[in-house]
Amino acid sequence: MTLRLHNTLTGTKDVFEPLEPGHVGMYTCGPTVWNFAHVGNLRAFLFYDLLRRQLSANGYRITHVMNLTDIDDRILDQAMHAGTTISEYVKPFVTAFFEDMRALRAQPAEHYPKATEHIPEMLAMISTLLERGNAYVADGDVYYRIASFPRYGALSHLDRAGLKAGARVSTDKYEKEDVSDFALWKKAQLGDEELGAAWDAPFGRGRPGWHIECSAMSKHYLGDTFDIHCGGVDLMFPHHENEIAQSEAANGKPFVRVWLHSEHLAEPSGEKMSKSAGGFITLRDLIAAGHDPLAVRFFLIANAHYRSRIRLSTEALHAAAEQVRRLREFADRVRRSQPAANEDDALVSHIVEIRAAYSEALDDDLNLPQGIGLVFELVREANAALDNNRVGTEGRRGLLNLIDEVDAHLDVMGGEEPGLADEVERLIAEREAARQAKDFARADLIREGLKQRGIALEDSRDGVRWRRVSHG
């Protein structure tokens, strides 16, 4: 098992080796809790989840830190309009974030630090940067001096000349040495006190800039140098570039060994999903439209590779739902099957091959879509073998192992159906009696009645089965 990950820093797939054997420290850029997370945000968060799960599959112990940005311009604006403080304003969205993560079955991180709870760490880092000449105070604000960090731009492969050419000018309200310099600390503005958005600092009362929180909090939880840092591609520049500049200048050590960036989710139109474009679809919206959160999960992590753009569409979500349904059916079928007397040796060895190929695909920069393709190939073959009683003890065990290994990433096949409710069982028995008596009209009536309530019946050789289905 050799895990290879595409490192934005090198631009290549590199064999992953953690700083400390057997342990991975990873920092992932979390939500700004100014609103509900949209599906594009969720894609990034589920990408972190997939990475986490594959690291676990490779036997690593993980310290995963995901920040919650609970102070930023949008939050200030919204809190002001709502006439409340930022900490009050943010609460429901923090709750919603964790609800979404749970609904999507994302494994929890070890730490979810909030920016406002780590102001001292930020102040310490800003002070160091000032001492070292990497930052300067201008009219109460503190800026990072990009000219002091020659490696700036190494991550996003942008050169400074290019930055200047594209930089917006004249909209800057502050005195900066260079248009590219970014704020570490912003002087308190009128109204900030009422919003609860101002803190004391050696360089004057104010609030932190956006980028410093990730540098300060990752250092606090993971140290000066750690293994993995993730985010969406749009954070590569300037956010991650700025983090590198801050952390390496302040700590005098390399910051992050492997940078991973997930691609955007596009709207149905093909354009990037963002608030400015108007399209802003949340998990709640999708659920309200009748989509299963697990179908959303499958679509976001298994439909396409994390570094390729995907487009949200009803068709794609429906296809994902069908795939989830098929996998669940298969897993249930294998679990409740009895080992046959006959063993299909070709199938047994094919299962071994597929298991190996699956794990290899995941080790190859988390290629879950490829892995899933292999799995479906085997699902068909195994279903046929089950039809013909050719799955013996060994084959069944192999399939169960494969299901577990795949579900270690997908997490859509577990969660046993609740036991047969008495009423459903009674109705099934009633219908069976009707069928025995060839009263098919009555049998169909019962089946239709259950379907109306979201329960589908299937007559199989092994008896009647029921399962929950979505309405309509």
Add this chain to the structure above:
RNA sequence: GGCGACGUAGCCAAGUGGCAAGGCAGAGGUCUGCAAAACCUCCAUCCCCAGUUCGAUUCUGGGCGUCGCCUCCA
């Protein structure tokens, strides 16, 4: 303008210098009281043009198209 991605069947999508995974949708069939599920069969000269090569969807160059980043952004 600068930098960078992508273009594979009706839709989504993986992939490789050597007869193009998988899923959805569709068509026909097996099984079934009818369904459902499952299985079987069918459904692609990989955007265009050159070049390299015994051989290119895969490499190189050019073109067309779509999209992203260039300090709100996952």
